Amino acid sequence: MTIEANPSDPLTRLGWDEDWDRRWAVFHAGFRTGSTASSRVFSPAGTPGAAIPAKNTGENTEPHLLPARVVRVHRGACDVQTPLGPQRVEVPAGTLVPEPTTGDWVGLSLDDPDGARPVGVLPRRTVLARASVTGRSAEHVLAANVDTVVVAIGAESRTTNGRVERFLALAWNSGAHPVVALTKSDLVPAHDLDRIADRVRTDAVGVEVVPVRQDDPATVAELRNHLRGTVVLLGSSGAGKSTLANLLLGEDRFAVGAVRSVDGKGRHTTVTRELQPVPGAGEPLVLVDTPGLRSLGVSDLGDALDRTFADVEEIAVDCRFSDCSHTSEPGCAVLAAIDAGVFDRHRLENLRKLEREQAWFASRTDARLAADRRREWKKIAKANRDRYT
Template identity: 45%
Template sequence: MSQNTVSSHDDSTLAAYGWDDGWQAAYARATADPATAGPDPLPGRVVRVDRGQCDLVTPAGTLRADTEFVVPRDPMRVVCTGDWAVVDADGAPPYVRTLLPRRTAFVRSTSSKRSEGQVLAANVDHALIAISLGVELDLGRIERFISLAWSSGAQPLLVLTKVDLVPDAATVGHLVADAETSAPGVQVLPVSAETGEGVDVLAALLAGGTTVLLGQSGAGKSTLANALLGHRAQAVQAIRDQDGKGRHTTTTRNLLPLPAETGGGVLIDTPGLRGVGLWDAEDGLGQAFAEIEELAADCRFQDCAHRAEPGCAVLAAVEGGVLPERRLESYRKLLRENARLAARTDARLRAEQRRVFKQRQALGRHMMERKRGVRRRG
């Protein structure tokens, strides 16, 4: 095998995990540089990440590799499930040399005060958001997930799970309509992994691509994953009766191949998310609230805040019953959150720049003092 090329046999092996001509070209560019190629590189897709190590599917089989070589201090460049990488398979142990440029990335803000992003999944085609119908439908949570999904570059898909717990078809119809209002441009599919309702349709929609499955604990993600995979790959636990919340059945993000008979592709299952903070989601908010953005184009003032300005088309739509007031309030809330995070992130970057500048100043003073000392002694 040459350094930059995967043989046709190995190509077909990786193809089941999403390898295509675009990734081949990116791999060839990365391995053209001896610094990132190493003596005998291999392409690989990350299927699981542990602390400092990851499992990758490669032409040589599944390898366990160290990840410390890949800029560990940058949270946006930490190796993530779904990444394509250049692997030094001859290392002791093998290690990831570099990541191929990501096509998409699902990112949320961390709960820490450092204002950092956390990549939950990389190179995904579909962001499959699971919302349980076993509890009251939380439209605000749907809007938050959809905003992040659009921001990722992936196509959002909203699945209303546990439809078998809803007493009648009319109620299901109303819930689907409410969800569609909160997710314009997104397909909403009611599904029951227990009865199989909607699973075949969902499998056909996901065929051949990479899908990340997201949602709160208790949303039925593991049961849905097992239904799509065709076998019990993920453990399932009962939810708590008192609040409808589940325990974290899935504890790591795993990339799993979907059955070839249903079209193939891969599924990234993720642990239940208690919080989904926005991260650089301005574009995603614009798509998630597309009808408000369209209405705003007809406001009298370009910088209209949709509060009390004369000639506000958005407020007129609320007053006329065209736009739900709850929808506008949710839009305002998420915009404020995104703006606060952007300001905090900018402040953190400015602080880091000041720290580096001060270090350089101190180093410069130190070097000058050394030169003066040498001159005096001379």
């Protein structure tokens, strides 16, 4: 079964292309032959009275499957868009692996007499995920199949050092391309805005930083020029993500709210992740607004850390020692660059902090590293006991 990309098709407007057509062909063939995990999962029937008609077939007939994109996830269900229109389907916890998230493409079976039901998730291109806020060595998936991550930074906010790098590391790690939107730029005097933008650019090496004014459509158009495919808005509570989403959509689709006057933090106006097509875009452009992130743990970043701190890594290759820790070693090119004003010391400090988090995360998932960590803490505890006894 082939679902060809068509500009007038609802799936094409949500990002369906030739690559997904190929992936669907493999998924459909595997389901038909029973060779995929998707065909072996159990899921109860969809919502009674569903818009998609169910079809009864014999055992040896071709299975009736439709591709659909997850628009919104609820507890035990999700809203999807299919070639036949929108649909809500039940997805009890544990019935699909991985569990569908906003941006996923799923296969819906029409062969259940009670309605459509999801039978599998197509392999993801990219995954935007953060470390679990519970402190466990697990990831919380924010969105799937993302092409562009817009990191929203409020121009008037008191953003702490390291917040920008943390968001960018998360974006690079997903496989998507990051862009920084300096929101609420109309609330800051022009001379201050230039200084703030320059400061953000020092933390966003190799990433476009676009100041956006709510009263200037030209700034919104400039940001849109940097967006491709499925776009996720990422940022802290109160950063102006929903306002930015409405500006990109050209309508007040998402609710917005004021920040607290005490600390400038938001109130979680957006509570779910919702996918919406952007009208008027030359190529299909899809937008996902997300709830604000007050806690942003990062898991295994891999090469994303090097990309986020490309300026530090580029200079580090000139250090005298290959295992230089950039603390007090002679011939350290990084420390020399800091003294020369090439970049601020906070960049190195933020890199070290993220490296420590990476080591902690690895020790939670790797038995050998966990044992090494326990031995190190035992040495420290013993040294402290010997000192005070």
